[in-house]
Amino acid sequence: MDPTPAQPPRAAHDREIETLAEFDEVVSAHGTLSGYRVQAVDLTGRTELLLSVDCAGAVFLGCPMDPEAAARVRAGGALVFPPIPGLPFDPYRGHVYSPGELYARLGEGYEATPDARAYAWFQATKADGDVFASMLRAVHDDSVSDALDELLAGARVVGVMGGHAMARGSLAYAGAARLGRELARAGFTVATGGGPGAMEAANLGAYAAPFGDGMLEDALRLLAKAPSFTPSVTDWARAAFEVRERWPGGGASVAIPTWFYGHEPPNAFAGHIAKYFSNATREDGLLARCTAGVVFLPGAAGTVQEVFDNATPNYYGSRGEPTPMVLVDRAHWTERLPAWPLLASLARERPMESRIALVDRIEEAPAALKRLGG
Structure with a gap:
């Protein structure tokens, strides 16, 4: 009989390692990487440790590491998804972006930035039907x-x-x-x-x-x-x-x-x-x-789409209680793009009816949001 008491299963986020500091902390505290997901952490400086630590059931997502270490963790029962060279983005990233990251090299012109290069890659691959490129996009978006x-x-x-x-x-x-x-x-x-x-x-x-x-x-x-x-x-x-x-x-x-x-x-x-x-x-x-809640300022097709994308779960209650919706600029939403009459008609006699408002000026929006329960 195993004398070791059973450990409660860790929540998914508790199994994720997204920085080198977290990696060192987990190994130091637990002495194992078994069952962990290591996400976009550069492990080239942790070869000796990887050659000795238990990695059964671990998953390494886009983690640079020494070839010997990669072979060892695979042999120990880990899955290793290596970094993909030549991409202008990291599909396995563990954090959202910062402005400085997307605009790196702005001094050379916007075209040199990671943001512009990722868009160029997207334009070049989105129409060619390459399942590998579409998989990379999906993995990236799920990571984000x-x-x-x-x-x-x-x-x-x-x-x-x-x-x-x-x-x-x-x-x-x-x-x-x-x-x-x-x-x-x-x-x-x-x-x-x-x-x-x-x-x-x-x-x-x-x-x-x-x-x-x-x-x-x-x-x-x-x-x-x-x-x-x-x-x-x-x-x-x-x-x-x-x-x-x-x-x-x-x-x-x-x-x-x-x-x-x-x-x-x-x-x-x-x-x-x-x-x-x-x-x-x-x-x-x-x-x-x-x-x-959401405040909708005047906009065109994209903003209209967002109004009704937000109204739909409020109408059906698919996300629980309706969240406040405040539309700003009465003339815009009743005359130029009359989304408000349709929204008000949808809301009539529904729980969302008390959670929508139309105001004339931006300055009125915070009070309206508060009044609606935001």
Whole structure:
């Protein structure tokens, strides 16, 4: 009879090792890697340890290691998925992206950045039917979702949705930035679609939240020098990093963009960027994580889609209690793109009816969100 008492099974996240420090801690504390998943950790400096530690049932995902060590852990019962050379992204990554990571080498022009190179790879592979490329995209997106779930565990997330055409220097952009700032100061985690325009403005506002009010006004004036990502993504992005360098240590928020819309670069003001290849996975994941509600600023087809993508689970109750939905700009949502009458008709006599609101001005959105239970 085995005298060792049975150990309770570890939760999935408790079995994941995503940094070298975590790797060393697990080996030191438990003396085994059996059953663990080691994700995108460079183990080239841990060869001696890998030659001796128990790895039965372990999985190594994209971990560089010495060939001798790789052979040893395979022989010991581990699965080893080696790094894939030549990719502009890591499909096994253990964390979401940072602005600095996606915009590395911006000094050589946007085309040299990992973000632009990943989009170019996507464009080159998405139409050729290569099952290997589609598998890599799927693995990457699942890894990003896993990392995003860990990041947002327990957070009160409010989404801010809106079009990419809202220019820096405009009153609407400034209003969206102040909205993001107020939400962040109220203790919410601001989440956006991660692109330019209204999305960037909300992430900028969250970044500005720890500073005095004058910082945001100064940043808005600085950004107005490059009002749009067209014709030059490089100049547009450089202006954002100039703000970050002048006021380091801003507040964190989340951006969830996609290479499907690769002509729209990610904004640099979100501290955490979960970028996807699949737009369907990204859209559903973005809205599902907005647990404290969503504010919809004026936008076009993409924003309209987001309104009703969010309305559907609220209508059917498929994610539990309906979450608040606040539409901003009465004329936009009742005349130019009359989504509000349809949304109100869908909500009638449903639990979601008390969780939707239409307001005229951005400044009214936080109070409306609070009134609806956000």
